Each structure stands twice: as C-alpha cells, then as structure tokens.
Amino acid sequence: MESIKALVQVLVIIIVMTVFIEMLLPSSIMHDYVKLVMGLLVIVVVLEAGATLVKQDFKFALPALQQNSPGPPLATIIGEGQRLASKNKEQALTEYQQGLAKQVLALARLQKDLNVTNAQVKTTGNPEDPEYGRLAGVVLEVSDSPIEGGSQTVEKVSPVEITVGTNGSVKDSTGTILVNSDQAKKLAQTVANFYNIPVEQVQVVRAGQE
Amino acid sequence: MDIFQIVGLGMVVCVLAIILRHQKPPMATLLTMTAGIIIFIIMLPQITAVFSIFRDLSSQANVNMVYMGTILKIVGVAYIADFGSQICRDAGEGALASKIEFAAKIIVLVMAVPIIVAVLQSLLKLVP
Known part of the structure; x- marks a missing residue:
C-alpha cells in the first residue's frame, strides 16, 4: 500500500512538472521537438517509478556518446602493463631488501660482543621463480673498533694463515675474509634462527672486505 | 512591476522602430534586437528561480x-x-x-x- 502511495505521489509530481515545463516552451516550431523529448522523459520516469512495484531496476547507466578515435592497440597496452608491473616488482624488492637489512642490523646489534657496522641481504631475484623474494643469504660486516659497553672486539687475524674450523678469519671462495670467532658463529646462528635459514647462508665478514 | 517596464519598453521600441524603418532600416533592426536582449536579461532571474523549483520537484520525485x-x-x-x-x-x-x-x-x-x-x-x- 505504501509503495502504491509513493508511486501515485511521484506520478502526480511528474505530471504537474511536465505541464509547467510545457507552459514554458516557446511557441515556435521547436515546441513539437521539445514536447517529444519530454514525453520520452515521462515514460522513463514512470517506468523507473513503477519498477519499484515489480522489484526491477530500470535505472540504467546513461550511455555516453562514443568517440570514434582509435585507441592504442591491445598488445601495446599489455606490454606497457607488464613493464609497469615488473618495474613495481623491482622497486618492491629493493624496498623489501632495505627493510630486511635494517632488521638484521638491529638484531645483530643487540649483542655487545661484535661491532656490527652493516648488514646486507640477498634474495632470490628471478621474478618467474615461485620463491621470488625469499631470503637467500645475509652478510654482516663487523668492525675492529670496540663498541661502547662491549666486552671485546674482533680479533685481527692474518687471513692467509687461517684454516676452516678454527677461530679467527678465513677466506671464502670469493676471497672475502670471514670472521670465524665464537662470537661471530653465535651471531650467525642467532640471525639464521631468527629468519629460519641455514646458518651457512649467514656470513660475518670484516668491514671493508665485502 | 516588471510587466509594466517590459510593455513600456516594447511600446517605445516599437514606435521608434516604425519611424526608423522608413529612414534607416538597419538601425531599426539593431534597436529591436537590443530591446529583445534587454527583455531577456530582465527575465533571466525569474527563469532561474523557476528552474530551481523544477530541480527541487524532480529530486522529490526521484527523477x-x-x-x-x-x-x-x-x-x-x-x-x-x-x-x-x-x-x-x-x-x-x-x-x-x-x-x-x-x-x-x-x-x-x-x-x-x-x-x-x-x-x-x-x-x-x-x-x-
């Protein structure tokens, strides 16, 4: 009953409004044209108002006049989209690496035995790889200078005389001098456990050698 | 009232146009054109008011x-x-x-x- 009442109210308003607008129209040859358009408008409005009774939606999106100018070909659009996506991926990976390096550095500095000056992280860099962005290695740089409140510094050991398995420093396959003291092993173990990676992927090197 | 002004303007312009049409027809045309524009401008605020009422009515009717x-x-x-x-x-x-x-x-x-x-x-x- 309420819906019928609302429909009748709407129809009364529309009809009264239409009559008044017709009175406004100029009495020329344009009169018929404007009257035609107003008749169409009344049909649309009445259908929309009546649609609420039959629970249908007659409110359409108004069609815009289409321009005939040809747009760029689909392949170009797709190519641009892929280029943009890869650029965004690279940017996201760089920001992720920077954030992770800061985290690692903060974690490493929690211990007071070694003066950790810098941290670098390595991630899997192939975008096609399903494990793209996974943490693949951590390099911690330690300095010889003592830290405030620390108990000791890194021992200066001649790199050529160190063998694997002993405390001190060793040279890896790339020639980087690895710090191999107990404190360095402990630090590497902590970082490896925190990020759930093998301890071999965490390297502690002397600052300026990486 | 506006209607007196408009009718008075129309009458004056009409007489002037009749006189001018015999002596200088282009001036008569320009005069009537100017008078029409003036009448249109006078009525413009009232047309705006009527249109705003129509807008209110249409929003009431969910148009x-x-x-x-x-x-x-x-x-x-x-x-x-x-x-x-x-x-x-x-x-x-x-x-x-x-x-x-x-x-x-x-x-x-x-x-x-x-x-x-x-x-x-x-x-x-x-x-x-």
Whole structure:
C-alpha cells in the first residue's frame, strides 16, 4: 500500500512538472521537438517509478556518446602493463631488501660482543621463480673498533694463515675474509634462527672486505 | 512591476522602430534586437528561480538529475534558437532563421539521445 502511495505521489509530481515545463516552451516550431523529448522523459520516469512495484531496476547507466578515435592497440597496452608491473616488482624488492637489512642490523646489534657496522641481504631475484623474494643469504660486516659497553672486539687475524674450523678469519671462495670467532658463529646462528635459514647462508665478514 | 517596464519598453521600441524603418532600416533592426536582449536579461532571474523549483520537484520525485538537466538545457536551446530566428526573420533573413531552427532541432535531438536509449532499454527489459 505504501509503495502504491509513493508511486501515485511521484506520478502526480511528474505530471504537474511536465505541464509547467510545457507552459514554458516557446511557441515556435521547436515546441513539437521539445514536447517529444519530454514525453520520452515521462515514460522513463514512470517506468523507473513503477519498477519499484515489480522489484526491477530500470535505472540504467546513461550511455555516453562514443568517440570514434582509435585507441592504442591491445598488445601495446599489455606490454606497457607488464613493464609497469615488473618495474613495481623491482622497486618492491629493493624496498623489501632495505627493510630486511635494517632488521638484521638491529638484531645483530643487540649483542655487545661484535661491532656490527652493516648488514646486507640477498634474495632470490628471478621474478618467474615461485620463491621470488625469499631470503637467500645475509652478510654482516663487523668492525675492529670496540663498541661502547662491549666486552671485546674482533680479533685481527692474518687471513692467509687461517684454516676452516678454527677461530679467527678465513677466506671464502670469493676471497672475502670471514670472521670465524665464537662470537661471530653465535651471531650467525642467532640471525639464521631468527629468519629460519641455514646458518651457512649467514656470513660475518670484516668491514671493508665485502 | 516588471510587466509594466517590459510593455513600456516594447511600446517605445516599437514606435521608434516604425519611424526608423522608413529612414534607416538597419538601425531599426539593431534597436529591436537590443530591446529583445534587454527583455531577456530582465527575465533571466525569474527563469532561474523557476528552474530551481523544477530541480527541487524532480529530486522529490526521484527523477534522475541527468534527465532533468537535459530537459532544462533543451528548453534553453529552444528559447535561444527561437530568439535568434525571430530576430533574423524581423531583419528579413528568413533563410538564416530556418538554418538556426534546423541547428536547434539537431542539437535537441542529440541531447535527447540518452533519454531515447533509456526508453528503449526499459521497453526491451519489459519484454519477457
């Protein structure tokens, strides 16, 4: 009953409004044209108002006049989209690496035995790889200078005389001098456990050698 | 009241135009044109008030404002075209007046295209 009442109210308003607008129209040859358009408008409005009774939606999106100018070909659009996506991926990976390096550095500095000056992280860099962005290695740089409140510094050991398995420093396959003291092993173990990676992927090197 | 001013202006301009038409016909045309523009400007605030009332009514009746705006624009186009064509006819340029009316008709039909499409879609949706 309420819906019928609302429909009748709407129809009364529309009809009264239409009559008044017709009175406004100029009495020329344009009169018929404007009257035609107003008749169409009344049909649309009445259908929309009546649609609420039959629970249908007659409110359409108004069609815009289409321009005939040809747009760029689909392949170009797709190519641009892929280029943009890869650029965004690279940017996201760089920001992720920077954030992770800061985290690692903060974690490493929690211990007071070694003066950790810098941290670098390595991630899997192939975008096609399903494990793209996974943490693949951590390099911690330690300095010889003592830290405030620390108990000791890194021992200066001649790199050529160190063998694997002993405390001190060793040279890896790339020639980087690895710090191999107990404190360095402990630090590497902590970082490896925190990020759930093998301890071999965490390297502690002397600052300026990486 | 405005109507006295408008009628008085019309009468004065009419007499002047009759006098001028015999001596300088172009001046008579310019005079009537100016008078028409002045009357149009005088009535403009009242037309605006009427249009704002129509907008309120249409919002009460849940009429899409795009439709209402289109209708008001069409009324405006009709008035302006009528105004221009009457001036041309008064100046003896019946052909030009017809062209103005032709352009106004096309513009009105183009503006009515969204409403026509909406009617067609409504009718098609009603068909089971």
